[in-house]
Amino acid sequence: MSLLEVADLDVAYTRGNTRMPALRDINLTMERGAIVGLVGESGSGKSTLGLAIAQLLPGNGRVTAGTIAFDGTDLTSSTQAELRAFRGKRIGVVFQDPSASLNPVLTIGEQIAESIRLHHDTGESTSLLTETLRKYSGGLARRGRSWAMAVDMLARMGIPDPAGCARRFPHQLSGGMRQRAAIAMALSGEPDLLIADEPTTALDVTVQATILRELVELVREMNTSVLLVTHDLDVASYFCDRIAVLYSGQLFELASAKEIFENPQNPYTQRLLASQPNIDDESAELAVLEGDVPDPADELAGCRFAARCPEAIDLCRSTPPRLVTLPERLVTHDREHQCRCLLRDGTATAAAGGAGHQVLHARRPAGEDRR
């Protein structure tokens, strides 16, 4: 059994009195220990997917269809109490905005320690009273084993003076330290699945490097699966086993990292890779994808990328493509390469006599420039 199986997931937000779909028909499977990168246009629903899996959608967000099976349990039909058993210990989350997700009135150490107490047998009480008292009594908070483990956790995140840092409040840390604390917190329960929403955006490259290295180590050690939301394709390529490309609320492509970078099949993925600024590239203008992303809420007849797709044919505007595993002739490294495109899944070929294939080879995938 896979660790996580997301099947036919639809998520919608309510704005005003209308329901706006944000995710449509998401199918995603994660194996134990796998690291899956989630990339895609801003607003395409990456954070939404992460939150939906953790069942932490904001008040106006709802799963409207589909299932999220975690280790065999469907989370969408679980009660709050049942979910609690999963959270922290089995599913850890790093939110997109780490500063906001740290409680401003609790010390960093206490925030990590409380999660440790919940998920490790530290022999400390987690009753309402003692937990509340810990907020007001620094001495009490720092007494137990969980505190020591929290400090240790911070140290592993490469934070200088971890003991001192643990005693400070979030606002007394720099952005980078806060982000590291948030990661430490999510990892402290040694979860089976870590959902990390852009965990390194606030970090400068040197710190980012430190963190990533640490993260990889920890994750391998704990055999944790990671769903990594990022817009840094280089980070994704380094870190992830598989990469999922999201566009306007739909999965457009899903394959191993190597496959995505070396053999992107979906036209959107290709454009995405081409837009990546290249540190070693002197060219001044970045490749731009013209046009707007359709609102995930808009109902469109055909492919959601059709309006911006340079390869689009008439069929694309009328027939919605499905996410299919590509035929072997189109893949280089990954037989499981899935793609949502009429031009690749044979539909268009059948209709237009192999035109799609032509187009495919007419352009060089952007990623290859960088070799």
Added chain:
Amino acid sequence: GSSGSPAESAGAGSQQARRGGSIKAAWNIDRFLTLDPQRTTGFDQLALLVNIVEGLTRLTPELDVEGALAESWKVSEDGKTYTFKLRKNVVWHNGDEFDAQDIIFTHQRATDPELGSANANLPPMEVTAPDDHTIVMKLEQPSGLLLTQLTAMPGAIMGAVNKRALTEMGADKYGLTPVGTGPFKVTEHVPGDHLTLTRHDKYWEAGFPLLDEVVIDLVPEPTTVQSALLSGDVQFAHILRPQSYEALRRSPNLVVVSEPGVGWSGMWMNYKSTAAPYLADPRVRLAFAKAIDRKTLIQKALFGQGDPGYGPYSLAVKWAYDPKVPTSQDYDLAGAQKLMSDANVSNVSLDFMTTPGFERTDQVLADMLGKIGVQVRLTSVEKSVYSARGYRDSNYSILHSGSASDPDPDDSVYKYFTTDGATNTFGYSNPKVDDLIAKERVTPGRAERAKILWEIQNLLISDVAAVFTYHSRDLLGMSAQLKGYQKVPELRSLRTVWLDK
């Protein structure tokens, strides 16, 4: 005598009085400002004070006068010399022996202008003590009031005070814990909270008092007084509002006493009012009087707890009450309306000054006046403002007033209707009335006095000096376990009360 108490109607009059026990009593008052007999003014305080302080005489339930500190007395032929024989076995609460010097001192104090007693209306006289147990009072003129004024009663200030205690404590402290000769002594007084009365063991009247202790709790909210009686938290409530009567009467554990009170209620119409100059017109005043349906007023506003009033004297003062009051002010709406049109007063609006406590009656009065085309605006002001504007500054058009606690009918007329009476702020002046009041005051015999008093009443009624409306009832409630209570109107003497458990 100590029998024939109206409260005996609660039954078990034949039972043997038992000594001992302590009770709790609720006094519906914010605080006792002072219990100094020469300085106190409040009726609620005087009602309590009878338990602590005594005068030469005291009142019986029938409002007759009997001896208290004086065993007996003689009045000279000309009615100007009173000779009192004092009791010999009287001991002050502080253990001092009581003698004639105490009365001399009390009189000096009462008439000392420095003390500024508000009630210093004793007749001019010379007080001497030929021996330790005799007091002689030489008056300039005979008096019909003196014996009543010598009781420790409202309007009287001859409650005996102890000189030693007064100098030791100072006047202010004495006002809190007065030392008297009465049946109970004050052992604790927390102003605004409670007051503890303890049995005065050496009280001169053998066998009294019967209770060991009475705790007086001050309960400012009348609804709470009612609840406390019902719940048994207190055994005695010194006063009840009319609206409580029914609710309490139904309770088998309680005895509620409703007796005619002393004093009168009515509307003062300010003849000098610039806002309503027509009030100086007796026709208008008569119209107002005729517009008042007293039965309905009493029924509605007082829940039946009152007696219609047409003149100043109340039913309780039996000897002075004349059941044949002139009927000129009887309810007659048509007559009233006619009088108004005769006086050429129509569609006027009038400010009626009221104060909490009178609001109920005044709303009904306002409604009744409305029927003769007088638009009444009720303005409620706080008590102090009310007395300042009403009794001193004469700054009102019409208000609800009257007198209360008048054991002697003189108290009901003298201050109010003589031309320069202390509280005559509405401007009534009738030389004939002035003369009659002066005469009544120096007439010793009750029978003669009663005649003069009736004459005064008839004049007041025909002049429509004020609109007399009702005589309120003196209401009190107590636990059915309390026996032997003797009710003197407006006073709350617990001397004869005992607890039947």
Added chain:
Amino acid sequence: MLLYCVKRLIHAAIVVWLVITVVFFIVRLVPGGPVDALLGADYTPEAARVLERRLGLDQPLIVQYGEYLGRTLSLDLGDSVAGGTSVRDMLVEAIPRTLSLTLIGLVVGLLLAIPLGARAARRRNRIAGPVSSGVGLIGLSLPTFWLGMLLILLMAVDLGWLPAYGYAPMEEGLGQWLGHILMPGTCLGLAYAAPLVLITRSSMAEALREPYAQMARAKGLRESVIMAKHVVPNAFIPVITMAGIHTGGLLSGAVVTETVFAINGVGRVLVDAITNRDYPAIQGVILLISVVFVVVNILVDLLYAVLNPRIRLIGGTA
């Protein structure tokens, strides 16, 4: 810190001085005076003069004010105009009562408001929402005196569980004390709780939407712990501000409650003093209240700092 304390003290002193000055003059603007109150309906001019001399009211106002300030500085609050008691003794007698009353009111109010408001803030709760609205609405719609009387009727007359009125000091036993103070305290607490329920609900609902609350949930913390430890301290600034503000209301409530329940506390002393135009007593009580409020103010500020480490004390926060 020293500077802060000094500044704080100076401000407190200014406030207290302003308060007593305002009271001093304003009570003398109210029509009627102690003479009317003490001497009743009718009195002679001599009597009035004597009394005025005794009370020092015959002096020019500014002289009276100067003397008053001087006396107050030497902590002498003067004597009640009725005589016999010093204002200080009156207060010493009254303070424990009012303190007990407001304490119970505070406890009842907070115990009612915070759990209810907190539960109602979680939108899924089907019971707490209406109940909290109910408490809020009842507390805001029914006068304290009315509730008090109803309570007496119910608890003392009909059920006979609690004494109808009065106060028992703690020396008479905790049970006695509690028995007497419970009903008035509840009555006061309900009025106090009303705005707090609403503010707690609103600010908690807001705090619950913050990402850190989501984060706490993501850790797998129990809902009660999330509330008590994560949400409450953050949502509490307005609640505390409101609670602080309404301690003023608590005292107003105490005025009425003490009258209804015949508790001779500070509120009743004040009402009596006003009825009797007992200037020294009015001044004394208001001085006391202003000192208490200044202290409450400082406490509230400190509480802010305890709850929320971001709050800087310098300059103070509301």
Added chain:
Amino acid sequence: MTTTATTRTSVRSRLLHDRLGLVSMAILLVLILAAVFGPMLSPYDPNSQEHDLLLPPSGAHLMGTDSLGRDVFSRVLNGTRVSVAVGIGVALIGGIVGTVLGLLAGFFRGWIDDVISRLVEVQWAFPELIAALVIVSILGNGFGNVILAISITYVDDFARLVRGETLRLRDSEFVTAARVIGMRKTPMLAREVLPNAFGPIIVQATSAVGAGILGEAALSFLGLGVAADTPTWGLILSDSRDFFHSAWWLAVFPGLCIMITVLGTNLFGRALQRSFGTSEAL
């Protein structure tokens, strides 16, 4: 507030599409209508004592009669004007003055804050009821004076609350952003700070509406209400206290009216808040 036409209409349209908002507006509308037309609609003269005493509610007397034989429905209806005006007047006057003071103090700090805060603390030190009592004693009673007296006593509450919120908000990033676009201080206060302090202000205003109505009741209780012969909900309620056992209707109807008013303002405030952009409904 002048923004673009689009936002103005959108606030309005959002308000009109808010279910609870509509309910609250309906309540308030009914109250206002009752306040304006109440005297015309009332079946009897509210002060006329022509009816039997203490009649329970019936077709002739929708809310029964009181202990003086007055029609309670007529009294409640006529009382609407005063009570609603006192309640809303207190919330508005106290709210506006207090909010302005609080904003100024919290935003400008320095001596402005010192002066305002001290004044507010001075006022705070007077228990509301007592202060109102004294003010009414000095000014005399009557409609305007009672509103004024009670309103003044609530200024400090708003001022303190708003100052606290302002202090919290003035350092927030979006206020800095407003500085960056060159916004003047006044609009900055009005548009950036104030709307974010709306939540607590609404709650405070709601309780001020209730408190205003009850304040008038308490003054009536102490005999210093608007006038002894002007029915107000507070007065009717205060009159009912002798008849707990015998005449429930005397208390229930005015009590309900106060509750509905408080509820209406509360809901309206929350709807307003939602329309101004707090996204989630409660």
Added chain:
Amino acid sequence: MTANTSAAASSATERQPLLRAEQVTKYFTLGGLLERIAGKRTTVQAVRAVSLTVGRGETLGIVGESGCGKSTLGRTLLRLYTPTSGRILFDGQDISTMSEPELRPMRKRLQMIFQDPRGSLNPRQSVDTLLHRALGVHGVRGDEAVERVALSLRQSGLDPSRFAHRYPRELSGGEAQRVGIARALLLEPDLIIADEPVSSLDVTVQAQIVNLLMRLRGERRLTMAFISHDMAVVRHISDRVLVMYLGRVMEDAPAREIFRDPLHPYTKALMDAIPRPGFEPVGLKGQVPSPSDPPPGCPFQSRCPKKIGAVCETVEPVLTEVEAGRKVACHLHVAPEEAP
């Protein structure tokens, strides 16, 4: 012709310095209740004696470790903070001591893109409202405003019809950031301090924004200080790059050269940590110093792989011009005339 080449073509002297900072320093005093009682106050030396010049139409990239004072510097330059010392000249005028009302007329010309995009958006204002407000402040109303708002949203990659009526809470991270960008562009400023403007944007949108900024630079001679962690973007957009460490400027050089040949060891470390396809992340080792207690000597000495000894620990290196237009603060590099 691309903006970059145009920038390179025009010589540095030809440009008017639009913004000039001289020895700007910003300290914060910290301390909670307990620290105050104990009398322990901490001063965070966020920015220490920074001097810089940005010519008209020039883009200055500012990079450095998180917490090194980039945002503080940016905010101080805009006078959102009052500098502890130093002078700031904007278009020749000293704005470092101006009062808020005096500054107000300038505000239109000086804009900022905030690092925390959501925090800088008033939660109670829809996107539409808050953009209109920015224009309204400067008297632009009516159709013109509607057009300009729509344009700036569009430029920032947001479809006005979709986003105009949303509230900040209803935006994704990147969308919120773009609203912030739209607001800054709306007023057509001369100078933008962009604090991590593209950090939460995916690459396609990022490309769009970067291109837009570069185009504006070309068309309107927009001047920018561009703070970013993303070295690739910095390289793309900047003419010059300022490298900061612990509140200090470590290196200040033309973008091309600094990427080609970083002089300062810290700059080198930064370059090495840039993620590249197939890179191995290596961080820096050693104790990170605290801005409230900066070490003596070179700020970077505790982590410097090329430390040359005692001099680094005791003498603080000054920023010296080692080549034309290249300044560095390191004992390894000394000014040509000082070189032996």
